[in-house]
Amino acid sequence: MSAMYKRKSNHKHQQLSFLAVACSVFLVGACSPSNPQHSSNDNTTAKLMASKQQTILATHPHAAQGEGKPVVYQVFTRLFGNTNETSKPWGTLAENGVGKFSDFDDTALQSIKELGASYIWYTGVPHHAVINDYTEFGISLDDPDVVKGRAGSPYAVKDYYNVNPDLADDPANRLAEFEALITRTHAQQLKVIIDIVPNHVARDYRSLSKPEGVYDFGENDNTEVEYARDNNFYYVVGESFKVPVGENGYQALGGESHPLADGKFNETPAKWTGNGAREAQPSFNDWYETVKVNYGVKPDGSYDFDTLPAEYANKSLAEHAAFWQGKSVPDSWIKFEQIVHYWLDKGVDGFRYDMAEMVPVEFWSYLNSSIKAKNPEAFLLAEVYNPSLYRDYLKLGKMDYLYDKVEFYDSLKLLMQGKSDAQPLEDIQLALADIELHMLHFLENHDEQRIASEDFAGSAEKGKPAMVVSALISKSPTMLYFGQDVGEDGSEETGFGDPTRTTIFDYAGVPAHQRYMNKGKFDGAASSESEKHLRAFYERLMKISATHPTMLGKYQSLHSLNVKNAQDDSVNSYSGSQFSFVRWNENKALVVISNFSEDNLPSVTVNLPISLLTQWKLNEGEYSAIDLLNGFAYKMKVARKRSGASVRVQLNALQSVVLEIDLNEQAQ
Missing domain, CATH: 2.60.40.1180 (Golgi alpha-mannosidase II)
Known part of the structure; x- marks a missing residue:
């Protein structure tokens, strides 16, 4: 990824180097990307495809109410409903505004349904570290020295049993407001997905809302040892945490004075950083706002739990659940099982798992079989970037879907940029034919550059042919990111990080989306003509993807x-x-x-x-x-x-x- 986004990143934009560490220490299997064979003979291609597709289900496990396939609409929740157009760099909530749960009224939800959506992924819902004073509600202040941006990264979760207070009209009633949003979403025949971030939590994790009998991450750790199986964190014994040195003149909050912005953060002993960095003072390009969760993987990479026999790749969810029944598992496994069941009980329909490949596949067998026992229809989507691990995380880890990023998305991007021809698309679909149902397609999400940004394609129009191919080529779900349908270009300089990706760290407005939103009318009346035409194109295309019977053929x-x-x-x-x-x-x-x-x-x-x-x-x-x-x-x-x-x-x-x-x- 670009050097620009190394600074901006919360969790994966130094992707290749981090995955090399993950593969050598925490994962099973080689970490070389797959190399699809080029097919020059049409008859051979057809035969190979037919052979590979024999194991694919005839009907989609999460098909939409029509005859098509799922469409996931991702919203960055705090940006979606914000009508404030200020977007001052490092601006406060009062200056730049923030979207709320209540902005997702029936009109807003209907506008999302018009894009064929069957699921809404509400990104940034669990309570994460923010630079805002909510002490009157019993919430501790967060330290800007270990928070990225002013609004904070949604992937530095501070309390898994509550929601981001920024998103509530009444922060004291924030959980009830999210529960009401779940009800409204369901009333529109849409299902709800939220994030689970298994690999790391915020440095200052503390839950105000945990149920009785649940303990915070690290609360019962033995901090005198680097590792113990039932510790939730890894420790740099005998050393205190040191805030990393900023690069290129970086200062927390853009240099604004803040009582806690002093270049210090009290953490003794220091914990390993979220990407696996083991120094008491991580690099500025490490995921320094987070600490790595221990899943029973020893510092030398060996496992302190029962491994899953290879034959379980062909066994059912019930058989996976039975395998773990009565077995002793690391404490962090139990904590995340408690978390997902808490949200399932509140009506959440599925989860998007951040950087799932940095967590052992055995944990996913344990967790996902537990989820499916409670809700067999739960939608489980994982971020996995290593093609050699795809089948392990689907078959052994029991994921429903993985990002098809490293192969299909990356090939489409090169084609859109004029750096490649279209042949890799055919080759990739052939190579993944046995699992194509499970490879979610997208052109934008919160991590990737906006299509219209100068560093990607420079024009939303160039996304049209790619979106047709992405949405229609396979049985797999299609994902849209809010603002994509009106050509948002992500060009605003908002604070932590540089443009091309709509900020996930600061308070901001999203101009093209705001014009379509039109002060909450969601009628596109303020959109430009080109934005209106693009929105109409997306509505026609996604209706085909979501409802046409050949999509499951x-x-x-x-x-x-x-x-x-x-x-x-x-x-x-x-x-x-x-x-x-x-x-x-x-x-x-x-x-x-x-x-x-x-x-x-x-x-x-x-x-x-x-x-x-x-x-x-x-x-x-x-x-x-x-x-x-x-x-x-x-x-x-x-x-x-x-x-x-x-x-x-x-x-x-x-x-x-x-x-x-x-x-x-x-x-x-």
């Missing part, structure tokens, strides 16, 4: 076949800058063609392989092909004896077509 790439065919056809404009595939079930087919080029293409012919025509049992003639995205009508031509088929379209710059074909239609 079969897939085949058409790309390499058509690149090869176009080489022998001087009229056909198809190239490595386009990407095409087909999705189908027994009744319908979608032929998807996306143009990543900024050139208009007057004639693009996409050929379909004979194998598909045989499966579809189509006869010679013409079939209607209606573009669901743009409303145009095309024809697919099938040659004699199903010897071939093709459809010819015109594609403008960055345009996609999604052609629906009725497989029961009689040829014309």
